[in-house]
Amino acid sequence: MTTADPVRFGRRTLLGAAAAFGAGLTFSGCGGSHGPGQEPAAGKGGAEGYNGPDVTLQYWNGLTGGDGPVMKKLVAKFMKAHPKIKVTTTSIAWADLFQKLPAAVQSGRAPDICLMHTADIATNAARRVVQPIDDVIKGLGLTADDYAELVWKATFFKSQQYAIPLDIHPAGLYYNKKVLTQVGADPTKPPTTKDEFMAVLDKCKSKNVKGYWVSALSVGGLVAQSMIFQNGGYMISDDGTKTGFGDQPAIDSITYFKSLIDDGYSPKNAAADGDWVSFSNNKAAFMIVGPWMVTPCKEAKGLDWGCAPIPVFGSQQQTWAGSHCFTLPRQANQDKNKATAARVFVNWMSKNSVGWAEAGMVPARKSVRESSEFAQYTDVKQFEKMIDWAHFPPNVPGAGDTDPEWSKAVSLAVTGKKPIAQALQDAAQKGDQILTANKKKYSG
Secondary structure, eight states: OOTTSGGGGSSOOOHHHHHHHHTTOOOOSTTOSSSOOOOOOOSOTTTTOOOSSOEEEEEEEOOOSTHHHHHHHHHHHHHHHOTTEEEEEEEOOHHHHHHHHHHHHHTTOOOSEEEEEHHHHHHHHHTTSBOOOHHHHHHHTOOGGGBOHHHHHTTEETTEEOOEEOEEEEOEEEEEHHHHHHHTOOTTOOOOBHHHHHHHHHHHHHTTOOOSOOOTTTTTTHHHHHHHHHTTOOSBOTTSSOBOTTSHHHHHHHHHHHHHHHTTSSOTTOOTTHHHHHHHTTOOSEEEEOGGGHHHHHHSTTOOEEEEEOOBOSSSOOEEEEOEEEEOBOOSSOOHHHHHHHHHHHHHHHHTGGGGGGGTOEESBHHHHTSHHHHTOHHHHHHHTTGGGEEOOOSOTTGGGGHHHHHHHHHHHHTTSSOHHHHHHHHHHHHHHHHHHHHHHTOO
16 A cells, blocks of 8 residues: 555545535435435355356445555456456545445445445444445354454444454554664664654664654654554544543644654654655654555665564553455345345455455454464564554544544644644544534434
8 A cells, every 4th residue: 555545644534425425415314214225135145155147246445556456366366266256346545435435325326345444334334325244244154253353343333233354454663674773773673662762763863863754744643543542542432422632642642743853853844655755765763654564665675674563652552453344335226146246255355365465454354364374474464463452443423524623733733833732622622513413413
C-alpha cells in the first residue's frame, strides 16, 4: 500500500459514505423499509462449493496502491480453482467507494462482494448497504476462536455479524539500520519504550539528524492515536456518545509529538508523507505506520531496515489497528447462484489469506497465521505480535463524521496556531454535537 491510502493516517474516514447518505439517498435506518430489504441467504455459507452455471461476480475494493496487484493475484488463484466463477475486480479510492456503494445498492446495481474496513461496517450496516452474513458464519462453522477476539467483535453491529475479517493491520515501528549505525545506536535493538525512543533521537540530534519526522497533516492518525490508547484514552466512546478529543490522553499525545518538532528532533512543516520520504532516503531513524509499508520498504533501493512492535509511549501496550473485511452488499433482486458463488469466494479467500501477507497484512484467521506458509513472512510476523493489544474503532455508525474536526484541531495545535488544549477541546465539543446528531440519524 502506498502512502496514498487514507488508512495510513489513522481511523478510516467515512466522509464519502456520509456525503452519499446526506445527498438525498432514501436508505432507512436499521430495519427500515426504503432500502433493499433482502434477508440473509439460506445455505451453508459457501462451504458446499459451487456447482451451478457459469457466473460473473463483481468485487469492489479500495486497494488502489501496492496491495491491489497482490489481491488480484489471489483472485486469479480463486478463479483457477473455481472455473465456473469469474470475478471482475474494481478498485476505487476508498472515499469514492463509499460514495458509489450506497448509490449502487439503491439503484439495484450493487457489487456482489465489497471489501471494507471494520470502521466502515457499523455505518453501512445501519444504512442497510450490506447484509448480515450469519448464514456464512454458521455454514462454515466459524467461531470467535478462529480469529483474534478483537477483530471478530469488530465485525458485529447490533448482535448481527456483517463481515468476515481478512486481515489485521496494527501500527508498528520501522527502524533504519543505516541511520542507527551512523548515529551510534544499536541497529539490532529497536526501542520498546518512550525513554529508549528518546535516547535514540538524542543520538540523532547530536549528529544533526532529524530522527523522526512529525507532520501536522498526519500525526493525528495512527501515531498519536496509539499513544492516546496507551494512556487509557479513546477517540470515540464505546456507546458513541462522546469523543475523547479534549481529554488528557489526547492532549498529552499531541503535546508530546509537537515537542519533537519544537525541540529539534523533527523538521518543521514536514509533509504528510515526510516520515516515509525521510526514512526511505536514509534521512531518519524511525517511521511509525502499519504493515502495508513492508512491501515498499523491501522494494526501496539502498534501504536497510527492520520493523518491531510500536514502543510504549504511555502506560500500557496498545496500538491503533484496522482490518480489511469481506462484506456482501444488499441486492434488490438476489441471484441465488451469485449469492452462493459470492459466499464460496469469501470462504476461499479467508482460508487462503496467507498470500495476502505479500501485501504486508497479518492474516486474521488463526489457522492461517499458524501455518508454515505464514512463518516465512518474518517482517509481517512482527506486527502479529501486537494482535492482542490492537485497538479497533467502536462499532458506532457515522463515527468517521468526527474525523475532520479532529484532523483540523491537530493541525492547528501542532503548527502552533492555537493552544493544544483549546484546539482539541473545541474539536471535542463539535465532535460530540456530531455524535448526538448521528444518534438520531441512525436510530430510525
